[in-house]
Amino acid sequence: MMNSLKHITCAFALAALLALPQFAPAAEAADQPQRPILSVDGRGTANTEPDMATVAVGITTYATDAGKAQNDNAWVAGEIQKAIAQLGIADKDIQTRNYSFRPTYRQDKGHENEINGYTVDNTVIVTVRDVKLTGKVIDAALSHGANEISSLDFSASNTQGVRKEALRSAVNDARDKANVIASALGKKIVGVQNVSESTGYLETRRFAGNMMLAMAKDVETPVAPxxxxLSANVHIDFILSD
Incomplete structure (x- = not known):
């Protein structure tokens, strides 16, 4: 019985001794001072050429008869779509949006509630996948009865490359700033603790308003996309030498 107790006691003692080294490094690490951290923000920008355009073509018709106003608008819209399709624009890239039909009223006193005609507004959105055709699309629309080019937007179909370039530029900007600050402090960058980024979207380039009216007056519409x-921002926490 005594021998059994001795064996059990020795076993517990050995287990306790084996367990002690496991906690020693953690205790030592807790005693070590933290290295200084330098937090820096970086900003980068990248550019790309647009390869797509979106043209909003406005068609407005008016007639004293409701059916005529509607039929006139449909006929003009059809002629515009046929003309644009002949330029090589696919049917799926020609869409009708913002169609409205409304009565108009007399303005003379005493007859304000009397309908004197009907106005139909129709907007055809054209996606141009070859920017070189943008001017021709505008000319075709205006020459076949469009009343307005309400907007023209340029965009890029693939944004991955420009996004990566902007991020690399932002990181380089942050690193350059960190090197200058660390050198002034008499220290060196020895590592990175944390990194976060915020990347914007590649915004479209839009023409509207008076510029659209000026373009409509030209015999041959020049378009320069x-x-x-795109801009990217990064926040980096650099580890400095002691």
Missing amino acids: GSLS
């Missing part, structure tokens, strides 16, 4: 830009 320019470039699109």
Whole structure:
């Protein structure tokens, strides 16, 4: 019986001794001072050329007869769509939106509630996948009865490349700032603790209003798509040497 108790006691003692080294490194790490952290924000921008355009074509018709106003609008819209399709624009890229039919009223005193005609508004949205055709699409619409080019938007179909470029530029900007600050403090960057990023969207380039009216007056509409830009921001916590 005594021998059994001795064996049990020795076993507990050995287990306790084996367990002690496991806690020693953690205790030592807790005693070590934390290295200084330098937090820096970086910003980067990248540009790309647009390869798509979206044209909003406005068609307005008026007639004293409701049916005529509607039929006139449908006929003009059909002629515009046929003309645009002949340029190589696919049917799926020509869509009707914002169709409205409303009565108009007399303005003379005493007859304000009397209907004197009907107005039909129709907007045809054209997606142009070859930006070189944008001016031709506008000319075709205006020459076949469109009353307005209400907007023209340029965009890019693939944004992955420009997004990566903007992020790399933002990281380089943050690192350059960190190097300058660390050098001024007499320290060096030895690591990175945390990184976070915020990347915007590649916004479309829009023409509207007076510019659309000016374009409509030209015999042959010149269109310069320019470039699109995307911005990225990063926040980096750099570890400095002691």
